[in-house]
Amino acid sequence: MLNLEGITTRKGRKFLIQYVHRILTNEAYVTRHYFNLRDSRTKKLKPKECWIALKTPRIVSDIEFNAVRDRLNHNHPLRTAPRIVNSNILLTGLVHCSYCNSRMKIQTGKSGAYKYYKCAKRADGGNAVCTGCSMRMEKLDDLVMNSVLDRTLAPNRLDELLTPLVERANDRQKLHRDKIRSLKSDKREIKNQLDVLWQQIGAKDLQLDASLKSYIEKMQRKYENILRAISRLEFQNSTPLTKFSSSQKHSFSSELRTRLSCKEQPKFRKSYLKSLLSRIEVSEDSIKITGSNMALANLASNFVQAKKLVPTFEQEWRTRGDSNA
Numbered sequence: 001m002l003n004l005e006g007i008t009t010r011k012g013r014k015f016l017i018q019y020v021h022r023i024l025t026n027e028a029y030v031t032r033h034y035f036n037l038r039d040s041r042t043k044k045l046k047p048k049e050c051w052i053a054l055k056t057p058r059i060v061s062d063i064e065f066n067a068v069r070d071r072l073n074h075n076h077p078l079r080t081a082p083r084i085v086n087s088n089i090l091l092t093g094l095v096h097c098s099y100c101n102s103r104m105k106i107q108t109g110k111s112g113a114y115k116y117y118k119c120a121k122r123a124d125g126g127n128a129v130c131t132g133c134s135m136r137m138e139k140l141d142d143l144v145m146n147s148v149l150d151r152t153l154a155p156n157r158l159d160e161l162l163t164p165l166v167e168r169a170n171d172r173q174k175l176h177r178d179k180i181r182s183l184k185s186d187k188r189e190i191k192n193q194l195d196v197l198w199q200q201i202g203a204k205d206l207q208l209d210a211s212l213k214s215y216i217e218k219m220q221r222k223y224e225n226i227l228r229a230i231s232r233l234e235f236q237n238s239t240p241l242t243k244f245s246s247s248q249k250h251s252f253s254s255e256l257r258t259r260l261s262c263k264e265q266p267k268f269r270k271s272y273l274k275s276l277l278s279r280i281e282v283s284e285d286s287i288k289i290t291g292s293n294m295a296l297a298n299l300a301s302n303f304v305q306a307k308k309l310v311p312t313f314e315q316e317w318r319t320r321g322d323s324n325a
């Protein structure tokens, strides 16, 4: 997007993904800039205690900076708990004990022939810590997968799920666009006012006393807040949701079914499932599956646009649609 808009780096080059990553993770924007990172001889990174911190002007709030960092960590397959992303176990990271909320982990039965999902607290601390159940891996995998295939990806059901979402999202995007327009006009107005003030101060028509200074700072903060609000709304509007024809819905559903059912490709299977579901809670008598309808809609939208299935890990749009298996 930066390159399309003709924005270049300080050196006039095009933006590469590495540069964007460096900017998004640079603590200098939240007032922390470090020196003395590397040994001048060996070029090796020194331990963080040896770094020298310098306070820089704040450009981004801590909240936003941390939100971006969490998001990057979450999205990055090499950073998000590799054991979860890389594990071929279908439901690790998704499945939780409904008694104590802790994750369920895989344990092998005494004979070694079967694997079980078991509450991690119970597995580590015994029955005194949690009485949550354990369940055969194949059994739980099949139950969850069948529920997704039958309940969510059945063509009629897909219709019910997607149509209202697409309509709502389109309405919301329209509202966002209006809001962005009005924010941009506010932004221009404040910018003009500030320009006039600075001109008057420059020409010595106005004296920059304490009260004027605090007024300008207030305007500046308002200006920055508006900028932030605009970029947030533009980001939210950047995923267009398409209306789906019934043939598109049909091919999306059959493509996704094929991927989800393909046991020979456990990693793909898992990544698609993870892009649809956010949580599974297990007790002796119930399995509660929570998914994100919006993630489903985004996946379908991407499929229609890209003509192929791309797993997404969009968490921000989550709407909780429960379906009990």
Ligand SMILES: [Zn+2]
Pocket: 097, 098, 099, 100, 101, 102, 119, 120, 121, 122, 130, 131, 132
């Ligand atoms: Zn438990």
